[in-house]
Amino acid sequence: MFRVPERVRAAVAGRFGARRVLVVGDLMLDRYLTGAVGRISPEAPVPVLRLGGERVVAGGAANVARNLIGLGLSVAVAGVCGADADGSALTALLDAAGMDRAAVLVDLGRPTTSKTRVVASGQQMLRIDSEDTAALSAPLADALVQAVLARLPDAQVLLLSDYAKGVLSADVCARLIDAAASRGLPVLVDPKGRDFSRYRGATLLTPNRAELALATGADATDLDGLLAQGEVLRAALGLRQVVVTLGELGMALLDGDHPQPTRVPAVAREVFDVSGAGDTVIASIAAGLAAGLDPIDTAHLANLAAGVVVGHRGTAAITAAELAAAIAGEAALEQAAKVRGLADMRAQVEAWRAAGERVVFTNGCFDLLHVGHVTYLERARRHGQRLVVGLNTDRSVRALKGPERPLIGEQDRARVLAALAAVDGVVLFDEDTPIELIRALRPDVLAKGADYREDEVVGAAEVKGWGGQVVLVPLVADRSTSAIVARMHPDG
Template identity: 35%
Template sequence: MVVVGDTLLDVDVSGTSERLSPDAPVPVVDVRTDDRRAGGAGLVASMLVRDGHDVTLVTVLSDDDRAEEIRALLPDVRVVAGPSGAPTPVKTRVRVVDHALVRIDEGCATPPVPEATTEMTAALEGADAIVVADYGRGVAASEGLRSALAAAARTTPVVWDPHPKGAAPVAGTAVVTPNTSEARRFTDLSGEGVPFATDAAAELVRTWDVDAVAVTMGDRGALVASRRGGDGTEPGALDSRFVPAPSVTAGDPCGAGDRLAAGVAIALAEGTDVAEAVAAGVLAASEYLAAGGVTALFADDGPAPVPVPGVDRDALRVVHEVRSAGGTVVATGGCFDLLHAGHARTLSAARALGDCLVVCLNSDESVRALKGPERPIMTQDDRVELLLALDCVDAVVVFDEHTPDEALRRFRPDVWAKGGDYAASELPEAATLAEWGGRVVTVPFHPGRSTTRLAAALAAVG
């Protein structure tokens, strides 16, 4: 993998603040940590190395101490760097607990467009995929590199993450990944949401003469416009496809766009088509955010693998945030095999009891043990996805046992809700909730709605 672009030094200062300065009404930050990493194209290179790839970073660096610090922060990356002609840019973010306080930029004035060296252009040869991380500091505008990138794009997938102050992608780029704000600046279009993203992606494909544009829309996903032709369709016609993002609880969004572009490039290098590659990039960005973002990326063991959707870690994050805000955590459980109106009403009533609803879902193995070898009708992955599609469900925890007791002990809900026509004290989970003072309640039961009856009706109609 080859990454081309502007490299910065990112500094994250984190601490606590419990008082104001006597000199002015500003918070005093007691620094706890001072973390440094290669930013910009350097961050993309770090991500790809963490994914296990051989990575070459093509960039420009100053001759100052901070440039040497960047090299030291990229021990597993082959760095091919020309002279930048400007000081190393440094971006320092100061955070208090989970809140951004200020960002301090040093040496971030726009530098002259650098000259590409022979070593820089030669480094593109033989790549499986190329990511251009344009941070508006001139590397992607260098004529020598642009010529080399245009030549490489004829045979190698190039993914271009653009910048409003940067250069236009070269013709033939496989996928360009602007976010909504960037797409708005690159076009004269108005509007919001999917309609705007659809029109902007199509216009930019034609303006830039690229194969595809994926306008990313944060936690909603991405809208992809790609060229058609070669399959019986009219050459030059465009295909539009929406790629939704999995539901995750996200924190600091820093680096999510870089993670998406890297994920798209990896998928293209493995031979997937554009739509599948963008879906892979969206999933990679969602997992990155769910795992804790850039902070987790540079933890000693890297970010924890977080399958999305329906992960215990995501459920625990939801529970933690609700509890931190003084809210009430509600849980319910069941097989939820073939969702029906009775399920929807019960889940909605359970959610109304508190500030989040976690569903404890019987795994496929657990359902078979309870219901027999012909069940479940839907796999647990499909059941998780359907549950998370409901607005009243905030997270799902899958368990293998006959009962959800061990799952409940992991996050200790304040309330266990169950639909039924029996007393709350008769529910088997009552003893478990009593261990930490939780409450068990029943919510309205709607007779005549059941998975068994629905399955029989479906079987009758073929």
């Protein structure tokens, strides 16, 4: 699990500093016709929908912009629409959302791209698309590029949202990416199609699993092979990062700085509709990067945001309030998830070590947690990046402390330890000593209180034998569970 850092919480609470993002791409109108089906038509064997309502929302690149607005950013949007009723409806929605749409041009030769979904009792029955996917005429493409270039000086991020509807040709992409690069602006791309070479020189791409498989020729069912080919593609196109969205498996970040992909696991949520989830992902990443967050932070943030919008029906946009609530829920889930069985903890320790992180192990009863415990754990964690606590079970505590202990049951003790920021993992052990646990986890650092000598520390010889380190951590004076119990019962 990824802990949500304070800097991420602060960015969301501060609405990402109201940074400005310039969104360029295929604008759409999403229309929903909803009602109920009660009979089959006598004219043909098809259901008859009794229309109950109609709703229109901005979709495609405009939905990316909606997500950014919802997160608190300032947005300018560029693209084309037709000189038709759908175009008027779409521009009215952009105006109502508070976007700068001066770079939205009218193409007299094509309809506004629209998707009409017929939905009965929450189930989509039919989708009707109106579109022209031909590339823009040369004069219109040039006018669009010039309109975008005029707005680059005010932007912190350029975002290209490609739905393969003709706006983002290879020439348009190359001109915009080069212009942004000359200004030092990050360029984020939600890609489409088989040929990703049009995005050469961009900062970050966000393909889904199927899109990356199509672009690389890799087998989408072989995740390791697919991500390996994604890294080859990233390097060949001169991209800094590729974030691959993996549905229920979360995301994978490829950045060249790490030998293995950084995996961001999904948080289990009830899924109603995945429409627009990719728009939310790239919008959240753009918001994070605009606010100065690092790629791993932004990927985790985007993962949480996507988990929110798939819980809505229809194309939906995230809001800063929803994202803050998701972060709060994630924090509680992260704490509970820190308590693991041995097999899961061993796999997690191996993953941390593979990512170059130094793992510290300590153990104890931690009955009636007090400031001495907390300070000790904080000091122990300073010797690495991750701290795993081996926690004696109730039976093990009784064997060590006597039949009156523990005062607090093992599950409660584990959960309270997991709530500490210094603790990354808790694993229970039932033996009188943690030696088997230490041998299984093979920590880089074994920590114990300074009231021990090194030759008294269980597992010291083993840890030093595989090249690890043993540290004796200073304790807070006059702080112990036994002393607290004695004060509670002064007469014994």
